[in-house]
Structure formats: C-alpha cells, structure tokens
Amino acid sequence: MLPTIEWVEDKVVMIDQRRLPGEEVYVECRDYESVAEAIEKMVIRGAPAIGVAAAFGVALGFLKVTSQADADEGFSRIYQRLKATRPTARNLFWALERMQRIYKDSRNLPLPALQKRLIEEALDIEREDVEINKKIGSFGRSLIKTGDAVLTHCNAGALATAGWGTAVGVIRAAFEEGKKIKVFVDETRPFLQGARLTAWELSKLGIPYVLIADNMAGWLMQKGEIRLAIVGADRIARNGDAANKIGTYSVAVLARENQIPFYVAAPLSTFDFSLEDGGRIPIEERPAQEVKEISGRLITVADANVRNPAFDVTPARYVPAFITERGIICPPYQTH
Amino acid sequence: MLPTIEWVEDKVVMIDQRRLPGEEVYVECRDYESVAEAIEKMVIRGAPAIGVAAAFGVALGFLKVTSQADADEGFSRIYQRLKATRPTARNLFWALERMQRIYKDSRNLPLPALQKRLIEEALDIEREDVEINKKIGSFGRSLIKTGDAVLTHCNAGALATAGWGTAVGVIRAAFEEGKKIKVFVDETRPFLQGARLTAWELSKLGIPYVLIADNMAGWLMQKGEIRLAIVGADRIARNGDAANKIGTYSVAVLARENQIPFYVAAPLSTFDFSLEDGGRIPIEERPAQEVKEISGRLITVADANVRNPAFDVTPARYVPAFITERGIICPPYQTH
Numbered sequence: 001m002l003p004t005i006e007w008v009e010d011k012v013v014m015i016d017q018r019r020l021p022g023e024e025v026y027v028e029c030r031d032y033e034s035v036a037e038a039i040e041k042m043v044i045r046g047a048p049a050i051g052v053a054a055a056f057g058v059a060l061g062f063l064k065v066t067s068q069a070d071a072d073e074g075f076s077r078i079y080q081r082l083k084a085t086r087p088t089a090r091n092l093f094w095a096l097e098r099m100q101r102i103y104k105d106s107r108n109l110p111l112p113a114l115q116k117r118l119i120e121e122a123l124d125i126e127r128e129d130v131e132i133n134k135k136i137g138s139f140g141r142s143l144i145k146t147g148d149a150v151l152t153h154c155n156a157g158a159l160a161t162a163g164w165g166t167a168v169g170v171i172r173a174a175f176e177e178g179k180k181i182k183v184f185v186d187e188t189r190p191f192l193q194g195a196r197l198t199a200w201e202l203s204k205l206g207i208p209y210v211l212i213a214d215n216m217a218g219w220l221m222q223k224g225e226i227r228l229a230i231v232g233a234d235r236i237a238r239n240g241d242a243a244n245k246i247g248t249y250s251v252a253v254l255a256r257e258n259q260i261p262f263y264v265a266a267p268l269s270t271f272d273f274s275l276e277d278g279g280r281i282p283i284e285e286r287p288a289q290e291v292k293e294i295s296g297r298l299i300t301v302a303d304a305n306v307r308n309p310a311f312d313v314t315p316a317r318y319v320p321a322f323i324t325e326r327g328i329i330c331p332p333y334q335t336h
Numbered sequence: 337m338l339p340t341i342e343w344v345e346d347k348v349v350m351i352d353q354r355r356l357p358g359e360e361v362y363v364e365c366r367d368y369e370s371v372a373e374a375i376e377k378m379v380i381r382g383a384p385a386i387g388v389a390a391a392f393g394v395a396l397g398f399l400k401v402t403s404q405a406d407a408d409e410g411f412s413r414i415y416q417r418l419k420a421t422r423p424t425a426r427n428l429f430w431a432l433e434r435m436q437r438i439y440k441d442s443r444n445l446p447l448p449a450l451q452k453r454l455i456e457e458a459l460d461i462e463r464e465d466v467e468i469n470k471k472i473g474s475f476g477r478s479l480i481k482t483g484d485a486v487l488t489h490c491n492a493g494a495l496a497t498a499g500w501g502t503a504v505g506v507i508r509a510a511f512e513e514g515k516k517i518k519v520f521v522d523e524t525r526p527f528l529q530g531a532r533l534t535a536w537e538l539s540k541l542g543i544p545y546v547l548i549a550d551n552m553a554g555w556l557m558q559k560g561e562i563r564l565a566i567v568g569a570d571r572i573a574r575n576g577d578a579a580n581k582i583g584t585y586s587v588a589v590l591a592r593e594n595q596i597p598f599y600v601a602a603p604l605s606t607f608d609f610s611l612e613d614g615g616r617i618p619i620e621e622r623p624a625q626e627v628k629e630i631s632g633r634l635i636t637v638a639d640a641n642v643r644n645p646a647f648d649v650t651p652a653r654y655v656p657a658f659i660t661e662r663g664i665i666c667p668p669y670q671t672h
Contacts, residue, residue: 021637184643187627187636189525189549195628195636203637210641213525213627214551215583219648222585247551249558253593254586291523291549294630300523300531301357301539305546307520312555 032061046160156232241278368397382496492568577614
C-alpha cells in the first residue's frame with residue numbers, strides 16, 4: 001500500500017503529491033492551518049484523500065484547544081477553515097460533517113477524552129476508506145476481462161484515497177485476480193495527475209500501462225484500442241450527474257460515441273443527495289499558473305488569458321453504472 | 337505577417353518553432369539535408385508550411401548539383417529524402433510532386449536556368465499559399481459572427497503556412513472585418529502548438545484569446561461558452577475524412593454532441609483524391625520523449641510506456657463544411 005497520509009503522534013504526515021514522481025518527499029503538518037494549506041495547494045488531492053485529511057486536520061487542530069470554555073468556538077474555527085479549502089469534492093464536507101456529529105455527541109466529555117474521541121474518529125474514517133475501496137474493487141473487477149485495455153483519467157488510486165484507490169482500485173483488483181490487462185493513463189493536464197501519480201502507482205504495482213496525452217484517448221477509442229473506461233468522482237448528484245477531474249466529461253462522450261462502457265467508481269460518501277442534479281455542483285477554478293507553467297516553466301505567452309476549471313460534470317446519461325462499496329448501481333439513479 | 341520561412345539568397349531561413357514563444361530564434365538551412373531535418377524535428381510544422389519548406393528544400397538542394405549529367409540522380413535523391421521526412425500531411429507530397437513536374441518539364445534547360453526555374457516555382461508555391469490562405473479567410477469569415485467564441489486546436493495560423501493561416505486565417509479575417517470575437521486556444525499536447533504558437537500569434541495580432549488545456553474544451557462547450565470550432569487539416573480523403581493534429585477528432589465529436597458547428601479550413605492541396613477514405617491516411621507516431629518531457633523536463637516515471645500518435649482522423653460525418661480557397665464545401669463530399 002502506498003503512503004498517502006498518516007497520523008503520527010501529534011502530526012499529520014503526507015507525501016507531497018506535487019513533487020511525485022521525481023521526488024518522494026513528506027510534508028509534516030503540526031496544526032490545522034498547515035493541513036488546510038496542504039489541501040488548497042494540492043500537496044494532497046483526490047476526493048476521499050482530502051476527506052481523510054480534513055478529518056485529521058480537525059483532530060489535530062482540536063488538540064491545541066486548551067480549555068473546555070474555548071472548545072465550541074475552537075471547533076467551529078477549525079471546521080470553517082477546513083471547509084473553505086476546496087469547493088467541489090463532496091467527501092471533504094462529508095468527513096467534516098461526520099467529525100462535527102462526533103463532536104456534538106461527545107462535547108460533554110472532559111477535554112482530553114473529547115480530543116481522543118476526535119482522533120479515533122478520524123482514524124476510523126481513514127481505515128474505513130481502505131475497506132470501502134477494497135469492496136469497490138471486488139465489486140468492480142467483474143467488469144474487467146482478461147485482455148482488456150482500460151482507460152483511466154486523473155488519479156483515482158491509492159494517492160487519491162487513504163491508500164487503495166477507487167477507479168485504480170478496481171483495476172488493481174482485476175489485476176490481482178490474475179487478469180491480463182493494460183491501462184491507458186490520460187496524463188490529465190494541467191496538474192498531470194495521470195502522468196505523475198497514476199503512472200507512478202501502476203509502475204509500483206507492476207500493472208502494464210501506457211501513458212497518453214489527454215487528446216489521444218478519443219482516437220484510441222475510435223481505433224478499437226480501448227475496451228472500457230473507469231474514473232473516480234468528486235461529487236455525484238442524486239440523479240447520477242458526476243463531477244470529476246476536468247476532461248472526464250470528454251472521456252464519457254467519446255466513450256459513448258464509440259460504444260465503450262464508462263464507469264464511475266466512488267464510495268457513497270461522494271454522493272450528494274441534497275443536490276437534485278449536477279448543475280448545482282460548485283466547480284472550482286484554480287490559478288492560471290497551473291495552465292501556463294509546467295514544472296515551474298512558462299509554456300506560453302507570459303500574459304496569456306487562461307481558464308482553469310478543475311472539474312467538469314458528466315451528465316448521468318453517459319454513465320451506464322457506478323461502482324460503490326454496496327455494489328454496482330445502474331440507472332435510473334434518482335432516489336427519493 | 338509573421339516570419340515562418342524565407343528564401344534568402346542561397347539559404348532557407350525559418351523561425352525555430354520549437355523555441356517559441358520564449359525565444360525568437362532563426363535557423364538557416366544551407367543544404368537540403370538541413371531542411372529535411374528541420375521538418376523532421378519540427379523546427380517548422382503545419383501542413384502548408386512543410387509543403388513550402390519541401391519546395392525550398394528541393395530548390396536549395398538542386399543548387400548544389402554541378403553537372404547536367406548528375407541532374408536526374410541528384411533531383412531524385414533530394415526528392416526522396418524530403419519525401420521521407422513526415423508521412424501524414426498531403427501538402428508535403430503535393431509540393432514535391434509539383435516541383436517534380438517542373439523539373440521534368442524543364443530538364444532540357446541548361447543547368448543554371450533549371451536551377452533558377454526550381455527556385456521560382458518554390459517561391460510561387462510560397463506566394464500562392466498566402467493568397468490561398470487569404471481567400472480561405474474571406475470565404476470563411478462569414479461563418480463567424482460578432483460576439484462568437486471560436487475554439488481552435490493546434491496551430492493552423494501564420495506559422496503553419498507561408499504566413500497567413502488557414503483556421504487562424506479565417507478567425508483573423510473575421511476579426512479584421514471588425515467582428516468582436518474571442519478565441520479559445522487548446523494548448524495541444526504533447527507539442528503545445530496551441531499554447532506556444534497560436535497564443536503567440538493571436539497575442540501579436542491583438543485578437544482576444546483564452547488558453548485552455550485540451551480536456552477543458554468539452555466542458556466549455558457543454559456550458560455554452562463556445563459557439564463554433566475551426567481547425568486546419570493535414571490530409572483530407574475523397575469522402576471528407578480529415579486527418580489533423582491529434583485531439584481534433586475529440587473536438588469534432590464533442591462539438592457535434594453539443595450542436596456546435598465544426599469547420600475544417602484547408603487549401604485544396606491538402607485533399608488527397610487518391611484516397612477513398614481516411615482509413616488509409618498514414619498516421620505518424622512520434623518519439624515517446626515528446627509525451628514524457630515538457631521543455632526538457634521529465635513529467636512522469638522515467639521508463640513509462642507511451643503512445644504518441646501525432647494525428648487522428650475525423651470522419652466526414654462530423655464535418656458540416658470545409659473552408660477552401662474555392663469556397664465553402666458542404667457534404668456530400670464524394671467526388672468522382
């Protein structure tokens with residue numbers, strides 16, 4: 001299992017995903033502000049992973065509260081700060097809300113016991129995430145046959161979660177059953193999560209893969225070189241519209257055009273049942289610099305105007321099935 | 337007009353497109369081998385531009401032939417070398433065949449006159465290319481209305497031609513008529529022709545543009561932010577199937593899915609009437625390094641497997657119209 005994030009005594013330690021695969025460097029967060037900044041700057045990213053990071057951030061921040069009288073205000077300050085880090089992934093809010101429920105249920109405990117309770121809950125979230133991912137893998141692997149070439153976009157692997165992976169977890173589960181498969185990895189501009197993170201994970205796991213630029217996937221589908229696509233998700237509305245890394249919508253449209261199944265693998269914590277459809281999912285616009293520079297080098301005109309939406313929404317009609325820890329869910333998705 | 341390629345005395349001078357927009361450096365070719373290498377290494381690229389470069393290469397190479405007795409063998413050696421530089425763009429072969437016809441028609445001239453004739457023909461090809469591009473622009477501009485946001489992929493601008501542009505030429509013609517427009521520029525991985533070249537050209541021309549990663553175009557179409565797409569082409573089969581820079585097929589599919597017109601702007605020299613359909617267009621696979629490195633820096637695992645098809649083929653059914661120097665051509669495209 002790859003090291004995404006760990007609770008070590010009174011610290012949260014994360015591998016710096018911005019520097020992979022060139023360097024394996026760890027970042028130590030000693031307060032909730034550092035955790036919040038790590039999420040904002042994408043030291044850690046991936047919807048389930050930032051959920052775990054936020055839970056750890058709450059537990060870590062609350063350790064600094066020194067008197068019962070400051071507890072409510074302290075908890076609220078930490079909660080609000082972490083909540084404001086990134087807007088799209090549901091798992092972030094899901095984890096924070098879960099920590100808040102525990103806080104409310106346990107706030108009459110003595111401060112040290114309350115602090116311990118929050119740490120335990122955060123560790124539960126982390127541990128459960130791995131279990132959930134493995135369940136997603138064991139349900140999803142039946143969708144992959146020996147000989148298949150599977151396309152994935154961005155990184156929905158160990159680094160996007162507590163350590164196993166959703167979309168990559170499904171691929172990994174199929175591979176570990178002995179199925180001979182090949183993975184096409186979209187490099188995933190602008191942040192290059194595919195080229196940097198998914199390629200690195202697959203390489204460590206010994207799963208054969210081929211890296212491609214994002215705009216090659218459609219052509220390879222047309223040529224019959226890709227048999228199915230599996231991606232993760234950041235937030236899924238009640239009707240099945242799914243927000244995920246920018247470019248996912250294009251993969252979904254191209255897959256349908258070429259009669260290739262397109263699956264979304266995600267834990268139930270990614271579903272936002274408060275949203276009727278994907279139109280209300282907030283889409284983060286990230287700094288222009290991510291598009292204009294690669295590894296710190298300017299690749300375009302210095303004063304170029306840029307758009308940098310970090311996510312898009314794939315309408316439910318393009319998704320023949322979601323792979324979750326409760327099983328494979330097919331349309332109609334609407335729940336009441 | 338931007339300097340793409342020039343015949344200067346006994347030299348061919350090209351701006352080094354690999355180094356734009358950071359540096360404006362010129363490469364001087366003093367023999368046909370240097371011209372061939374410049375085409376192979378993409379010092380110059382873009383179907384019409386490499387046609388001009390190949391014609392100049394022939395004229396330059398033939399200047400070194402010193403006796404009438406060596407002429408046929410010399411011409412053939414130069415012709416074959418330039419023909420082997422890149423396989424996809426029709427314009428390269430079109431220009432070489434035109435030079436060959438002139439050679440055959442004029443081979444009884446004294447050597448100096450024959451050399452002069454070849455130089456004149458190459459200069460004609462260059463001059464005509466600009467005229468043709470301007471005609472494409474004046475036909476195509478009617479397709480763009482004030483207020484439109486136009487998507488383009490790769491660089492089909494001045495740098496891809498003798499100095500005006502096909503797809504960007506149409507955009508430019510609409511802009512110069514006073515239409516208020518905005519251009520979305522796909523960065524076009526792996527070689528970044530959009531980020532490096534199209535952004536640079538539009539910036540010099542004062543045309544408002546927004547640079548995006550390739551995988552953002554689909555989402556912006558879905559959001560209604562793009563009104564039409566115009567691209568160039570490298571080779572068009574008799575039935576209208578069009579080879580162009582990798583990613584073009586994806587743009588075309590996404591455009592149709594979102595009811596956005598997708599136009600191909602190209603001179604008639606891009607049409608290959610010998611091919612019934614696009615299935616026979618040879619698609620160049622370029623070095624893995626172009627995907628694995630950006631500006632000389634490794635962006636992925638060092639031993640990653642890579643695919644790097646440089647072009648794809650958009651089936652004719654996605655192309656509602658071709659914009660040529662003879663006018664706008666609509667389906668059915670089949671000619672007999």
